[in-house]
Amino acid sequence: MADLTTTFIGIKSPNPFWLASAPPTDKEYNVRRAFEAGWGGVVWKTLGEAGPPIVNVNGPRYGAIWGADRRLLGLNNIELITDRPLEVNLEEITRVKKDYPDRAVVVSLMVPCEEGPWRDIVRKVEDTGADGVELNFGCPHGMAERGMGSAVGQVPEYIQMVTEWVKKYSDLPCIVKLTPNITNILYPAEAAMRGGADAVSLINTINSITSVNLDTFAPEPTIDGVGAHGGYCGPAVKPIALNMVAEIARNPATAGLPISGIGGVTTWRDAAEFIALGAGNVQVCTAAMTYGFKIVQEMISGLSQWMDEHGHESVESIVGRSVPKVKNWQDLNLNYVTKAVIDQSACIKCGRCFAACEDTSHQAITMSDDRVFEVDDAECVACNLCVNVCPVDNCITMKELGQGEVDPRTGQKVAPYANWTTHPNNPAAKAAE
Amino acid sequence: MPSDPFTPGMAAGRLSREDIAANFADLHPPLDHHAALVAADRCYFCHDAPCMDACPTTIDIPLFIRQIATGTPEAAAKTILSQNILGGMCARVCPTETLCEEVCVRETAEGKPVIIGQLQRYATDALMAKGAHPFRRDAETGRKVAVVGAGPAGLACAHRLALKGHAVTLFDARAKGGGLNEFGIAAYKAPGQFAQAELDWVLGIGGIKVNYGQRLGDGLTLAGLQKDHDAVFLGIGLAGVNRLEIEGAARDGVEDAVDWIARMRQSPDKTDIAVGRNVVVIGGGMTAVDAAVQAKLLGADNVTIAYRRDRAAMPASPFEQDLAASKGVRLLFNMAPKAITADGIVLARTEARNGKLVETGETVTLPADQVLKAIGQTLAGAPEGLTIEGGKIAVDAAGRTSIDGVWAGGDCALGGEDLTVTAVAEGRDAAEDIHKRLTA
Ligand SMILES: Cc1cc2nc3c(=O)[nH]c(=O)nc-3n(C[C@H](O)[C@H](O)[C@H](O)COP(=O)(O)OP(=O)(O)OC[C@H]3O[C@@H](n4cnc5c(N)ncnc54)[C@H](O)[C@@H]3O)c2cc1C
Ligand SMILES: Cc1cc2nc3c(=O)[nH]c(=O)nc-3n(C[C@H](O)[C@H](O)[C@H](O)COP(=O)(O)O)c2cc1C
Ligand code: SF4
Numbered sequence: 037m038a039d040l041t042t043t044f045i046g047i048k049s050p051n052p053f054w055l056a057s058a059p060p061t062d063k064e065y066n067v068r069r070a071f072e073a074g075w076g077g078v079v080w081k082t083l084g085e086a087g088p089p090i091v092n093v094n095g096p097r098y099g100a101i102w103g104a105d106r107r108l109l110g111l112n113n114i115e116l117i118t119d120r121p122l123e124v125n126l127e128e129i130t131r132v133k134k135d136y137p138d139r140a141v142v143v144s145l146m147v148p149c150e151e152g153p154w155r156d157i158v159r160k161v162e163d164t165g166a167d168g169v170e171l172n173f174g175c176p177h178g179m180a181e182r183g184m185g186s187a188v189g190q191v192p193e194y195i196q197m198v199t200e201w202v203k204k205y206s207d208l209p210c211i212v213k214l215t216p217n218i219t220n221i222l223y224p225a226e227a228a229m230r231g232g233a234d235a236v237s238l239i240n241t242i243n244s245i246t247s248v249n250l251d252t253f254a255p256e257p258t259i260d261g262v263g264a265h266g267g268y269c270g271p272a273v274k275p276i277a278l279n280m281v282a283e284i285a286r287n288p289a290t291a292g293l294p295i296s297g298i299g300g301v302t303t304w305r306d307a308a309e310f311i312a313l314g315a316g317n318v319q320v321c322t323a324a325m326t327y328g329f330k331i332v333q334e335m336i337s338g339l340s341q342w343m344d345e346h347g348h349e350s351v352e353s354i355v356g357r358s359v360p361k362v363k364n365w366q367d368l369n370l371n372y373v374t375k376a377v378i379d380q381s382a383c384i385k386c387g388r389c390f391a392a393c394e395d396t397s398h399q400a401i402t403m404s405d406d407r408v409f410e411v412d413d414a415e416c417v418a419c420n421l422c423v424n425v426c427p428v429d430n431c432i433t434m435k436e437l438g439q440g441e442v443d444p445r446t447g448q449k450v451a452p453y454a455n456w457t458t459h460p461n462n463p464a465a466k467a468a469e
Numbered sequence: 470m471p472s473d474p475f476t477p478g479m480a481a482g483r484l485s486r487e488d489i490a491a492n493f494a495d496l497h498p499p500l501d502h503h504a505a506l507v508a509a510d511r512c513y514f515c516h517d518a519p520c521m522d523a524c525p526t527t528i529d530i531p532l533f534i535r536q537i538a539t540g541t542p543e544a545a546a547k548t549i550l551s552q553n554i555l556g557g558m559c560a561r562v563c564p565t566e567t568l569c570e571e572v573c574v575r576e577t578a579e580g581k582p583v584i585i586g587q588l589q590r591y592a593t594d595a596l597m598a599k600g601a602h603p604f605r606r607d608a609e610t611g612r613k614v615a616v617v618g619a620g621p622a623g624l625a626c627a628h629r630l631a632l633k634g635h636a637v638t639l640f641d642a643r644a645k646g647g648g649l650n651e652f653g654i655a656a657y658k659a660p661g662q663f664a665q666a667e668l669d670w671v672l673g674i675g676g677i678k679v680n681y682g683q684r685l686g687d688g689l690t691l692a693g694l695q696k697d698h699d700a701v702f703l704g705i706g707l708a709g710v711n712r713l714e715i716e717g718a719a720r721d722g723v724e725d726a727v728d729w730i731a732r733m734r735q736s737p738d739k740t741d742i743a744v745g746r747n748v749v750v751i752g753g754g755m756t757a758v759d760a761a762v763q764a765k766l767l768g769a770d771n772v773t774i775a776y777r778r779d780r781a782a783m784p785a786s787p788f789e790q791d792l793a794a795s796k797g798v799r800l801l802f803n804m805a806p807k808a809i810t811a812d813g814i815v816l817a818r819t820e821a822r823n824g825k826l827v828e829t830g831e832t833v834t835l836p837a838d839q840v841l842k843a844i845g846q847t848l849a850g851a852p853e854g855l856t857i858e859g860g861k862i863a864v865d866a867a868g869r870t871s872i873d874g875v876w877a878g879g880d881c882a883l884g885g886e887d888l889t890v891t892a893v894a895e896g897r898d899a900a901e902d903i904h905k906r907l908t909a
Pocket of ligand 1 (some may be wrong): 519562564617619620622623650654655658683686704706707727755759818851883886888889890
């Protein structure tokens with residue numbers, strides 16, 4: 037079986053699957069059970085300052101959206117950081133780390149944006165024996181209203197400043213957790229790097245309202261007749277997270293900065309995708325909250341099988357393998373021509389491809405009286421919509437036209453690579469000299 | 470002139486070779502990739518899942534289905550096979566409607582369980598198609614164990630022991646291994662010589678020496694086995710049958726269903742297996758249903774199951790009753806055999822009075838060229854000195870018999886239903902206990 041051991045910024049864990057800072061890691065009871073189930077590490081639920089702990093709402097704190105068959109696709113929460121006393125959390129962290137020396141225990145932190153509180157808290161964390169800290173600059177609700185969480189994460193200068201404080205007072209490896217509620221993820225990532233962060237983790241949750249109750253007109257989850265926006269996570273946010281991870285991985289200024297990938301990781305495949313796009317490990321919250329700790333077993337078996345089948349010997353060897361393949365649009369080959377092909381033996385004749393293409397795209401699919409659906413290559417622009425709406429896996433695929441073949445749509449032969457930068461229609465194109 | 474369903478008396482080849490082959494094709498054809506994904510998607514990944522508890526081998530069903538859903542059926546197969554090395558056969562023959570699928574929460578929600586058995590087959594087929602054995606033997610321990618009986622119980626025991634590094638010698642009275650997987654299970658549940666293919670694949674673990682054609686009690690003795698081995702496991706099944714003491718029972722065309730099925734299972738194309746035009750099967754269990762259905766599939770014109778109690782008491786599950794009915798088998802209830810005549814059978818109508826089954830006095834005579842007796846198997850050939858309880862070898866929870874150093878499991882041992890999967894569970898658990906003893 038493939039070796040899943042990972043060393044992330046010096047922190048060793050038996051596999052790259054960590055639980056993200058959230059309810060699954062809010063207490064010793066949970067974390068012990070998570071480790072017994074096989075999780076490689078945890079980022080402890082975010083700790084705040086000493087003194088009276090923060091309070092949570094006492095009504096519903098989650099909302100959700102579902103796919104077919106009530107499969108949970110997106111989760112929204114209005115929970116704050118831990119509402120248990122700091123001392124209790126620190127004692128528990130100490131005990132757990134002592135009993136699980138081979139697992140990663142990283143402590144998430146969020147205190148007011150002043151040097152003193154950050155100095156005090158990192159020193160306390162050092163005493164627990166924890167492996168590192170994660171600075172939570174991400175929570176988009178509640179704490180942000182108090183000038184913490186994403187209120188810090190949206191101001192690169194603050195990120196840099198706080199990171200510098202943490203690095204000044206502690207040698208612990210330091211991960212800066214980024215909020216996606218920002219125009220360009222590179223600004224906070226670069227700021228974290230300037231501040232001396234050992235790694236960034238992303239994404240935290242996305243500002244969201246999941247639904248509105250049309251009887252009461254209140255947003256959900258509803259607290260006494262009203263609601264507040266919350267943070268969105270789960271499978272639905274994965275594409276957003278993947279892009280942000282890739283942006284950081286391929287940005288020259290941040291290339292090589294270790295990344296802990298978070299956002300919608302539900303299966304081994306999701307994890308492998310994050311890792312391929314540059315993450316050194318992944319963190320999981322919603323999937324564990326939906327299915328329980330046991331899902332990590334599928335992540336472990338799936339990733340090992342895939343690595344074995346493809347001869348990948350270590351997790352490290354796949355980190356960033358996709359990064360060189362993420363390009364800007366203008367670098368894409370405009371002479372790459374494909375056509376949709378419908379496998380008639382797999383087709384169940386639902387007609388969804390026809391509706392999609394006929395009503396909303398390029399009228400490139402024909403329908404006969406006896407419901408045979410065929411692609412008209414003279415019209416097909418290869419947009420892929422039919423592939424995406426077809427309910428049958430692999431029924432519609434894309435076939436590539438070789439160089440020199442005639443594209444029936446344009447009547448032109450397929451030419452060698454050429455992109456927008458040299459395209460005749462591009463006013464800014466420089467003629468290739 | 471070739472025979473057909475209406476040919477009187479007993480006759481072979483009532484249907485063409487092609488029709489018989491089509492009739493005996495997979496009861497549930499294998500799921501294709503798309504169907505498997507759709508089926509897997511229906512699993513809720515329940516916590517402490519009821520299906521797992523309902524499986525006698527406690528396969529982690531939610532996990533293996535999730536592994537199918539995420540595109541790793543081979544990993545799913547390992548999850549299955551680590552608990553149940555005959556997971557491939559069980560996927561085909563388990564009465565899932567009374568086991569895992571019965572308690573599926575989807576059954577509660579929609580009256581339609583996740584098709585666990587078929588998904589299990591999808592996964593195990595995927596792995597077995599790759600040929601390689603998924604588990605590696607531990608280092609040799611130098612300890613020797615004799616396993617008697619190469620049916621599901623013996624095979625599961627032998628495999629687990631070999632896995633742990635012990636040297637196993639497997640004995641079976643028959644010329645071939647597999648037990649009832651090879652000689653009993655309905656042909657349409659495991660077509661394509663699956664039992665032998667699986668047997669070879671299981672033996673692929675190494676460390677198991679097979680001795681076929683060697684019967685305990687006939688040259689082979691328990692004392693002798695104990696002398697040459699550190700432990701002995703008995704998985705000898707139920708080699709005997711209950712006798713039907715009625716007039717005419719010795720007539721031609723009257724036979725124990727298990728013997729007729731065993732002959733039929735060994736016939737490559739079944740065109741040589743004689744079957745009556747009018748067949749009456751006596752009994753109400755799985756064997757009765759299997760015999761009746763297969764008689765019908767071979768081209769018998771009329772096949773009737775005569776069961777002495779009512780439908781609710783019938784051991785065959787509603788699924789199996791429906792299967793029989795769908796193949797054209799007639800199910801008669803409250804009918805007890807009285808006598809067999811030259812070309813028929815006399816059945817007495819019964820009813821339950823104060824919880825006791827009594828004959829009403831009315832009789833019915835059915836034409837019967839062939840009468841198949843499926844009224845239960847019995848323990849036969851168990852070595853002297855073992856405590857027998859309720860007609861079976863008495864064992865404790867770990868499979869230990871009354872003789873120290875001798876374990877037993879499967880149909881021959883007390884406890885559990887007489888099912889392939891139960892035999893696997895008992896063989897496996899006995900192996901674990903033997904291993905504990907040998908390494909203590
Ligand atoms: C017709 C029929 C249909 C069935 N269908 C199903 C089904 O669909 N699903 C299901 O789950 N179960 C079914 N069963 C039950 C299932 O086959 C048994 O529960 C299972 O095979 C028991 O396994 P076992 O290893 O204990 O015994 P067996 O499978 O009976 O194996 C015992 C082995 O021991 C050997 N043996 C016996 N005596 C000796 C001796 N003295 N010395 C050496 N070797 C000996 C035999 O040759 C045999 O190979 C069916 C049974 C029958 C009879
Ligand atoms: C209920 C809930 C509470 C959370 N609390 C925290 C927190 O205290 N600190 C933090 O850094 N992230 C918190 N998160 C965000 C998660 O750690 C994670 O970044 C996010 O949920 C995306 O991952 P996912 O799609 O796997 O859930 C919380 C998420 C949820 C659902
Ligand atoms: S999940 Fe537990 S705590 Fe939350 S509402 Fe349900 S019962 Fe209450």
